[in-house]
Amino acid sequence: MIEDDIYRTSSQFRVWSYTEQSLLSLRATTNVIASDRVRTAIRRAREAQQSATPSATGTPQPGSDVESKASDEKPIDCLTPEEELVFVRYYCESLLELGDEYKPPLPTTVRATAIQYLRRFYLTNSPMTYHPKKIMATALFVATKTDNYYMSLRSFAEAIPGNPSPDDVVAPEFLLMQGLRFTFDVRHPFRGLEGGIMELSAIAQGQGQTTPLLPHQTAESLKQGILSIAPPPTPSSSISDRIGRAHNATRELLKTAAQMTDVYFLYTPSQIWLSALLLSDRPLAEYYLETKLGGPITSSPANPDPSNPLNEIRTKLFKVLSDCAALLQAYTPLSADAAQIKNLKRIAKKHYKCQNPEGANMSQKRDSAPSRAVSSAAATDSGQVTSESETERLAKKRKLEEQKQNGPKDMFGGELVPDRTKGQ
Amino acid sequence: MAASPFASRSPSMTVASPNTAIRLKASAAQSGSGSAGDVKTSSQPNGELTEQLNDSVAQNYDRGKKLGEGTYAVVYQGFRRDTATTVAIKKIKVNADYKDGLAMDAIREVKYLQELSHPNVIALHDVFSKHENLHLVLEFLPGGDLEMLIRDQNVQYGAADIKAWMGMLARGVWFCHENYVLHRDIKPNNLLIAADGEVKLADFGLARSFADPYLNMTHQVITRWYRPPELLYGARQYSGAVDVWSMGMVFAELLLRVPFVAGNTDLDQISKICEAFGTPTEDNWPGVTKLPYYIETDSSQIIPTSGRDFFSRQFPTAGPVGADLLMSMCTLDPRKRITAVQALRHKWWTIDPQPTKNEDLPQKRHAEKKMAEDMSRRGGEVNDGPFKNAARQLDFGGR
Numbered sequence: 001m002i003e004d005d006i007y008r009t010s011s012q013f014r015v016w017s018y019t020e021q022s023l024l025s026l027r028a029t030t031n032v033i034a035s036d037r038v039r040t041a042i043r044r045a046r047e048a049q050q051s052a053t054p055s056a057t058g059t060p061q062p063g064s065d066v067e068s069k070a071s072d073e074k075p076i077d078c079l080t081p082e083e084e085l086v087f088v089r090y091y092c093e094s095l096l097e098l099g100d101e102y103k104p105p106l107p108t109t110v111r112a113t114a115i116q117y118l119r120r121f122y123l124t125n126s127p128m129t130y131h132p133k134k135i136m137a138t139a140l141f142v143a144t145k146t147d148n149y150y151m152s153l154r155s156f157a158e159a160i161p162g163n164p165s166p167d168d169v170v171a172p173e174f175l176l177m178q179g180l181r182f183t184f185d186v187r188h189p190f191r192g193l194e195g196g197i198m199e200l201s202a203i204a205q206g207q208g209q210t211t212p213l214l215p216h217q218t219a220e221s222l223k224q225g226i227l228s229i230a231p232p233p234t235p236s237s238s239i240s241d242r243i244g245r246a247h248n249a250t251r252e253l254l255k256t257a258a259q260m261t262d263v264y265f266l267y268t269p270s271q272i273w274l275s276a277l278l279l280s281d282r283p284l285a286e287y288y289l290e291t292k293l294g295g296p297i298t299s300s301p302a303n304p305d306p307s308n309p310l311n312e313i314r315t316k317l318f319k320v321l322s323d324c325a326a327l328l329q330a331y332t333p334l335s336a337d338a339a340q341i342k343n344l345k346r347i348a349k350k351h352y353k354c355q356n357p358e359g360a361n362m363s364q365k366r367d368s369a370p371s372r373a374v375s376s377a378a379a380t381d382s383g384q385v386t387s388e389s390e391t392e393r394l395a396k397k398r399k400l401e402e403q404k405q406n407g408p409k410d411m412f413g414g415e416l417v418p419d420r421t422k423g424q
Numbered sequence: 425m426a427a428s429p430f431a432s433r434s435p436s437m438t439v440a441s442p443n444t445a446i447r448l449k450a451s452a453a454q455s456g457s458g459s460a461g462d463v464k465t466s467s468q469p470n471g472e473l474t475e476q477l478n479d480s481v482a483q484n485y486d487r488g489k490k491l492g493e494g495t496y497a498v499v500y501q502g503f504r505r506d507t508a509t510t511v512a513i514k515k516i517k518v519n520a521d522y523k524d525g526l527a528m529d530a531i532r533e534v535k536y537l538q539e540l541s542h543p544n545v546i547a548l549h550d551v552f553s554k555h556e557n558l559h560l561v562l563e564f565l566p567g568g569d570l571e572m573l574i575r576d577q578n579v580q581y582g583a584a585d586i587k588a589w590m591g592m593l594a595r596g597v598w599f600c601h602e603n604y605v606l607h608r609d610i611k612p613n614n615l616l617i618a619a620d621g622e623v624k625l626a627d628f629g630l631a632r633s634f635a636d637p638y639l640n641m642t643h644q645v646i647t648r649w650y651r652p653p654e655l656l657y658g659a660r661q662y663s664g665a666v667d668v669w670s671m672g673m674v675f676a677e678l679l680l681r682v683p684f685v686a687g688n689t690d691l692d693q694i695s696k697i698c699e700a701f702g703t704p705t706e707d708n709w710p711g712v713t714k715l716p717y718y719i720e721t722d723s724s725q726i727i728p729t730s731g732r733d734f735f736s737r738q739f740p741t742a743g744p745v746g747a748d749l750l751m752s753m754c755t756l757d758p759r760k761r762i763t764a765v766q767a768l769r770h771k772w773w774t775i776d777p778q779p780t781k782n783e784d785l786p787q788k789r790h791a792e793k794k795m796a797e798d799m800s801r802r803g804g805e806v807n808d809g810p811f812k813n814a815a816r817q818l819d820f821g822g823r
Contacts, residue, residue, distance in 0.1 A: 006603060033472060034473075037471075121474075125473070142525075148635070153524035166524075170525040178474060178478050184531060184534060184535040185536075185538060191636075
C-alpha cells in the first residue's frame with residue numbers, strides 16, 4: 001500500500017479537495033444562497049418593525065428605529081464571494097495571533113487546524129450569516145479537542161481577550177461541526193517537512209538512503225551531490241547551516257502563506273511543503289527531488305527519453321509545484337499592505353450592513369436548555385407572528401451585543417484593523 | 425460529497441461536489457419561491473448551503489426500531505432509502521455532566537472512523553445532525569461480538585476458527601497502525617461480527633493518532649485485562665505495541681475461553697502479568713525501572729520470563745507455532761514485542777489448519793441487540809454483570 005492510496009481515503013481528499021474551478025463555483029453558490037437569505041431576512045425584519053411600531057405595546061425601540069431609517073427601502077448590498085474571502089482571511093490571520101495568548105502558546109498544528117476549520121466552514125457558509133469573530137474562537141477550541149491538546153473550556157475562554165463566556169465559545173460548536181461535514185482530521189504539511197529535512201541532513205552526513213529507481217546512487221555520491229549544488233539565496237556557513245535556514249524559512253511559509261491561501265484545497269500536504277521548500281532554497285529543493293526521481297526537474301527536459309517513466313513524473317511534478325509555489329508566493333498578510341487594509345475596512349463597513357439578522361439565532365444552536373425552551377414555546381404559541389417578533393428581538397440583541405463588544409479591550413469586536421497597523 | 429454517502433468513499437466524488445451543491449441550490453430556490461403555505465419552515469426557508477448538504481444526507485435514511493441504549497448513545501436500526509441497505513444509526517447522547525461541548529469520545533470516534541476504510545474496521549457511512557443531535561450511520565453488524573462466542577458454552581470452535589478471527593483482527597489493527605492511529609481499547613466486545621462472519625474493529629472512542637516524538641499521551645487507556653505492562657507502569661510515550669498486547673490477550677482468551685490475566689485492580693493486574701509472563705526487570709526490559717509507576721520486586725520474588733514451553737503447555741490448541749506468535753505478542757518489553765505487520769508475516773497463518781472460511785465460522789444470528797449494546801457503551805467501559813469489578817476510571821484530560 002503506497003502513501004498516495006492512503007491519502008486518497010482521507011476526508012481531506014474525499015471532501016475537501018477541489019479544482020480551482022470547482023472551488024470558485026462552490027463559493028459562488030454559497031454566496032448566492034446566503035445573499036438571498038440576507039435580503040429576505042432584512043426585508044422581513046423591516047416589515048416586522050413597521051407593523052410593530054404603531055402597535056399598542058408602546059415599547060420604545062431606539063435600536064431598531066435607527067436601523068430601519070438608515071436602511072429603509074435602500075437595496076441591500078451584499079458581499080461578493082471575493083469580499084467574503086478577504087473578510088474571512090482577516091480572522092484567519094487573527095487566529096494565528098490568538099494562539100500566542102496561551103501559556104504556553106498553542107502548538108502550530110492546533111492553530112493551523114483551526115484556520116483550516118474556519119476556511120472549510122466558510123466554503124458552505126457565509127460570513128454574512130455567521131460572523132467569523134464568533135466562529136473563530138470556537139474553531140480554535142474544537143481544534144484543541146481534535147488535535148489532542150485538550151484543555152477545559154473555562155481555561156480556554158479565559159485566555160481570550162475580551163473574556164467571552166465559555167457558553168459564547170461553545171455555542172456555535174455544533175454549527176461549526178456541521179459546516180465541517182463532521183470531518184475533523186486535517187493533514188498538514190509540517191510532518192512531511194520534518195521528514196524531508198531529516199533526509200537532507202542524513203545525506204549531508206553521508207548517511208543518505210538510496211533509491212532502487214536510481215541504481216548508480218551511493219550514500220557518498222549523494223553527499224558529494226548536495227555539497228556541489230548551486231549556492232543558496234542567502235549565504236550560509238555550512239551545509240547544515242544551509243539546511244537549517246531552509247527549514248526555518250519553509251516552516252514560516254507553511255505557518256502563514258499555506259494557511260491563508262487555497263493551497264490546502266488544491267494540493268496535497270507533500271506538494272505544499274515541497275513548493276514551500278522551493279521558494280526557500282530552490283537548488284536544495286531541486287536536489288532533494290533529484291535524489292528521488294533523477295533530474296533535472298524542469299518543465300521540458302532537454303533530451304527527453306520517452307521510455308523513462310520518471311521523465312513524465314518529473315514534468316508533471318514541476319508544473320504542480322510551480323503552480324502551488326506561485327500561490328504561496330503571492331501571499332502578503334493583510335496588515336502588511338496599506339491598500340489591503342483600506343479594502344478590508346471597506347468590506348467591514350459593507351458587511352455591517354448586510355449581516356443576516358437571523359444569523360445570531362442560528363449560532364446559538366446548542367444554547368442552554370432554558371432559552372431554547374423559551375424560544376420554542378414562543379414559536380409554537382402563535383406561529384409566524386411570534387417568530388418574526390423573535391427575529392426582531394434577536395436583531396436588537398445583536399445590535400446591543402455589537403455595541404457592547406465594540407469596547408476597546410475586545411480584539412474581536414474592536415476596530416477591525418488592530419493598533420499595530422495603524423501607523424502605516 | 426456526502427450527498428451520496430457510499431460513493432463519498434470514492435475519490436472521484438470529490439470533484440463532483442460543487443455540482444451537488446449547485447443542484448441542491450436549484451431545488452432549494454424552487455421550494456423557496458412559491459411556497460407561501462409552507463408555514464413550518466417559513467422562518468428559515470431552506471438554509472445555508474451547509475444545512476442543505478446536511479439535510480440531503482439525513483434524508484437518505486429512515487430510522488427503524490430502537491435496538492439498545494447505553495451511557496453514550498442510543499442505537500437504532502436504520503435503512504438507506506435508495507439502496508434499501510440496513511444500517512445502524514447511533515445517536516450520540518448529550519452528556520449532561522460535560523459542559524465543554526461535544527464529548528471527547530464522540531470526537532475521537534468520528535474523527536478516526538472518517539479516515540479509516542477497511543474490511544476489518546467498522547464502516548462509518550455517514551454523519552448527520554438532526555434536531556441538534558449527532559447521528560452516526562454505521563455498518564450493521566448483526567453477528568454480535570467475539571465475547572458472545574467465547575462465553576457461550578453451546579458454541580464449539582477450534583484452532584482454524586481462531587485463526588480466521590485472529591487474522592481479521594490483525595489486519596484491522598495493522599490498518600489502523602498503517603494510518604498512524606492507535607485504537608487503545610481492543611477487547612472481545614469491541615470486535616463485532618458482520619452477517620457474513622467478518623470481524624470488525626469497533627469503538628474508536630479512545631483512539632488517537634501517534635504522537636510526535638517526545639510528546640506525552642495518557643496512560644489511562646485500554647480496559648484493564650487487555651492493558652499492557654508499560655501502561656500499567658504509567659508510560660506516557662508508547663506505540664502500536666499497546667494494541668498488539670491487547671491483541672495477544674484476545675488471542676489467549678479465544679484459546680482458553682476465559683480472560684487470561686484478569687486483575688481486580690491495576691496492582692493485581694501487574695502481579696498477574698508477572699505470574700504469567702515473568703517479572704519485568706532491567707535485564708529483560710531495559711529502562712523499565714524508570715517508568716513512573718514501576719514497582720520494585722524483591723529479588724527472591726522475581727519470576728523468570730516464560731519461554732516457549734510455557735506457552736505451548738498453556739495453550740495446546742494453538743500448536744507450537746501459534747504459541748510462538750502468542751508469545752511474541754505478549755513480550756514484556758514493548759520494543760521487542762512483535763508489530764502488527766510482523767505478526768501478519770508470522771508463519772502460523774500459512775501452516776495447517778487453514779483458517780475457516782467466513783461462511784463456515786460459528787455464528788450468532790440476530791444478535792443486533794448485542795451490537796447495539798457494544799455501540800452505545802462509552803469507551804473503556806466494561807459491561808455490568810459477571811465482570812463488573814473490572815470497571816475503571818478514564819482520564820480524558822491527559823496529553
